[in-house]
Amino acid sequence: MLTKYNPKTDITQFGQLKTSEFRKVRQNLQANEAIDEETMEILLPRKKTIQLAKCRDHISLLIVDDVCHFLQTRDTPFVPSLRVLHRYPNILKHVQVDKGAIKFIIRGADVMCRGLTTPGAVLGDFEKNEVLAIHAEGKQHAIGIGRAIMSSEEIRSVNSGIGLELIHHLGDGLWKASSFDY
Structure with a gap:
């Protein structure tokens, strides 16, 4: 989804997140994810300016100190970026793919059921x-980060087709964007 993302050309709106929106985002993140109050204060501090970047293809980014901490697509709530996920690995549930799927995911392919079973x-x-x-496997x-197209039970029983739609991956445009200095 973000494979060809370029922050210089794909951002259509950029501005400060309103206080009411900020509170709503924090509440939703704490309700949906396994983020405690201390971690939330580090990721989305109350005393700092949080920037909201709206991009093409209905993608929104929450930026703190010129670094994207959370992203949202049309189909998902705000989810942590990979940089945040590497610092706080237990924020999301996880799946593990076999070694053969790594090169395809790094190139931006969705995760197939066979790679999960x-x-x-x-x-x-x-x-x-x-x-x-x-x-x-081994990493x-x-x-x-992906969105489940099927439940885990369906993936086990069907065992063919796309299991996870890839949202964000190592090497995509958002990963390569080192800062959002506007």
Whole structure:
């Protein structure tokens, strides 16, 4: 989804997040994710200016100190970026893909069911449309973030087709954007 993202050309609006929107985002993040109050204060501090960047394709970014901390697509609530996920790995549920799927995910491909059910993969339990961190066999940090197209039970039973829609991955445009200095 963010494979060809370029912050210099794809941002259509950029401005400060309103206080009422800020409170709503914090409440939603704390309700949906496993983020405690202390971590939330580090990620979205009350005393700092939070920037909201609206991009093409219905993508919104929350930027703190010129670094994207959270992103939202049309189909998902605000989810942590990979940079945040690497610092706080337990914010999202995760799945693990086998070694063969790594190169495809890094290139921006969706995660296929077979990559989640083969030896070396760990599927776990999740519902349809849930946002998950994608880890790889033998790697410490997440390589991507995806939205479940099917529940874990459906993936186990069907075992073909797309299991997770890739939202954000290592090497995409958002990962390469080092700062958002506007």
